[in-house]
Structure formats: structure tokens, C-alpha cells
Amino acid sequence: xxxxxxxxxxxxxxxxxxxxxxxxxxxxxxxxxxxxxxxxxxxxxxxxxxxxxxxxxxxxxxxxxxxxxxxxxxxxxxxxxxxxxxxxxxxxxxxxxxxxxxxxxxxxxxxxxxxxxxxxxxxxxxxxxxxxxxxxxxxxxxxxxxxxxxxxxxxxxxxxxxxxxxxxxxxxxxxxxxxxxxxxxxxxxxxxxxxxxxxxxxxxxxxxxxxxxxxxxxxxxxxxxxxxxxxxxxxxxxxxxxxxxxxxxxxxxxxxxxxxx
Ligand code: PEP
Numbered sequence: 001x002x003x004x005x006x007x008x009x010x011x012x013x014x015x016x017x018x019x020x021x022x023x024x025x026x027x028x029x030x031x032x033x034x035x036x037x038x039x040x041x042x043x044x045x046x047x048x049x050x051x052x053x054x055x056x057x058x059x060x061x062x063x064x065x066x067x068x069x070x071x072x073x074x075x076x077x078x079x080x081x082x083x084x085x086x087x088x089x090x091x092x093x094x095x096x097x098x099x100x101x102x103x104x105x106x107x108x109x110x111x112x113x114x115x116x117x118x119x120x121x122x123x124x125x126x127x128x129x130x131x132x133x134x135x136x137x138x139x140x141x142x143x144x145x146x147x148x149x150x151x152x153x154x155x156x157x158x159x160x161x162x163x164x165x166x167x168x169x170x171x172x173x174x175x176x177x178x179x180x181x182x183x184x185x186x187x188x189x190x191x192x193x194x195x196x197x198x199x200x201x202x203x204x205x206x207x208x209x210x211x212x213x214x215x216x217x218x219x220x221x222x223x224x225x226x227x228x229x230x231x232x233x234x235x236x237x238x239x240x241x242x243x244x245x246x247x248x249x250x251x252x253x254x255x256x257x258x259x260x261x
Contacts, residue, residue, distance in 0.1 A: 010240070011215060012240045013218070014240050015046060015049060015174060015218055015220055015240065015242075016043075016046050016244065016254075017047075017049035017050070017072060017101070017103075017176075017241070017242070017244065018049070018245075018249075018254050019072075019106070019222075019244065019245050019248060020032075020050065020051055020052050020053065021053075021074070021108070021245060022053060023249055024052065024053065024056065024249070025056075026059060029052040029059070030056070033060045033063060034063060035251035036050070036254060037064060037069060039251060039255035039259075040068065040069065040254075041068065042259075044068075046241060049070045049071070049100075049101055050069060051071070051072035051073065051101075051103055057097040058097040058098055060098075061099065070101060071098050071099045072099060072100070072101035072102060072103055073094040073101070073102045073103070074102075074103050075104070075106070075109060075123075076094055076102045076104070076123050076126060076127060077091070077126065078122035079122065080092045080126050090126065091123075091129070091130035092129075092130040094130070094132065095131060099132060100133060101132060101133045101135055102123070102133075102134055102135065103135045103243070104134050104136050104137065105119075105123070105136055106137045107137060107139055107180045107183060108183075117156065117161050117163075118160060120136060120160065120161040121161050121163050124136055124165065124173070128169055133172045133174060135175075136161050136175055137175075138154050138157040138158055138161065138176070138201070140153040140180065140181075145179065150197065151197070151200050154197065155200075158201065158204050165209075167210060170205070170213050170216075171216070173217060174217070174218045175201055175218070177194070177197050177198060177201060177220070177222070178221075178222035178223050179193075179197075181223075182222075182224050183223050184224070185223075185224060188224040188225065188229050192236075194233055194239055195237065195238055198238035202214050202219065219238060220239075220241040220242055221239050221242055222243035222244065224246070225247060226253070227257055230257045230260040242257065
């Protein structure tokens, strides 16, 4: 299947995902979701995903039932076994609450909540086992880029996070490349920088899982994506969409990003 995207044809259907982080109460989440719904109703060119906080997942999912907006959780437990895991939420429970996707290994979780490549790997496996799609985040810090280590860092994160996964598993994996220095800073990677790293990620996937798999995995860019820079980012051949933080909080600006064409 090829996707008509203005004058270029894409092999991969773009994904535009909004990460609402810990910004909205329940009613605010519902209001934003209902505002967004008509604004993106005709967006057949891409998958539209929003990630509310855990406490709003079920209500937002119910209110969006039948729409083209899919729901992501922002994190999950490392396994699906019910039991004594205080504070954890299993992927199977997120599915039960209406989620189809889980964001895993976001840089904020890596930086502030002890997320490691190993826990990313466990969470990814648990997410796939529950039948959900994993959005696995990778990305280097500024000092790592300045030291010339950006590719090594990203490759290590990919190898660790996707360890043991088969080519079949990768059908339900989306990679989000989010350079840490671009998240919430207003500094976006240039389209060329994004393309360079996305191409590198696809090469890594080619080495680990073969060309066909690598060509099918969607690689999103994240880091200060806004309505005014989405089109140039999307014009890059290996940029298959965006994971959007700040600009996803307002329905209108997120809708502009979704309707970037
Ligand atoms: C994010 O949190 O994943 C993100 C990319 O944030 P922002 O768009 O605000 O930089």
C-alpha cells in the first residue's frame, strides 16, 4: 500500500502523535479531545494518536469511540502478570482502558525516572504481548551530540530496547527519534539533521532485522515540532511523522500539525 502525500508517494503511513504529558486534568483532557475530533476528522493521510494521562485514558477513549483518533498511554509496567506491583499499570490494563499504543522510553522517563534500555525492552515486549503498538523513544543529549556520539547513543538505545524482538514484532513498533536537546526547548533539529538520524536508524534496523522490516517501520521525529515546521520535516524521506509535546496541548495547533499537507 502506498500513501498519497501531496506529490510524493509514501510507503509508510505517517503517524502524528500528541504527548500530553502531565498537563491536563480529566475534564481538560476530554474537552481537548472533543475539540480535536472534528478538526482532524478528514485526516486520512496519517494515523492520529493522543496520549492523555492514565487517569483520563478510559474516559477520553470512550468519548472518541468511532473517531479516527487513537489513544496512547505514556508509559506502562514491565509485564502483564497481575499481582503485587503497587503503582504499576500493565499494558493489558491499558488496552482494557481503550489504548492502542504505549509510548516507551521517553527521555523524561530516562532522565528522571530511571528508565533504562533494559526496562524499555521489557516494556516493549509486554506492550506487544498485550496486542498494543509500542512507540519506542530514542535520542541523544546535547553533550553526546557535541562529542560526536549521537549515532552511537541512538544505536545502543535501539539495540537494547529492541533486543530479542523478531521482524514480526517490529510490525507493531514505531520508533520516535527525539533529540533530548530539542524537547521542549524550541530548538528543532533541522530537517537535514532529522533525515540524517532517521536514515541511520533505518540502517540499524536493516542490519538487525533486514531490509523489508527496516523499510516498513515508521520513524517519527520529536522535539519542538510546531505547525510552522512540520511540513519541512515531513518532506524528508525517512521522517514518517511526529511525536509532539507542547504543540499538542491545544487542539487547534495539534490539528494544524496533523493537517500539515
Ligand atoms: C515530547 O515530549 O515528546 C516532545 C517532543 O515535546 P516538545 O514537542 O514540546 O518538544
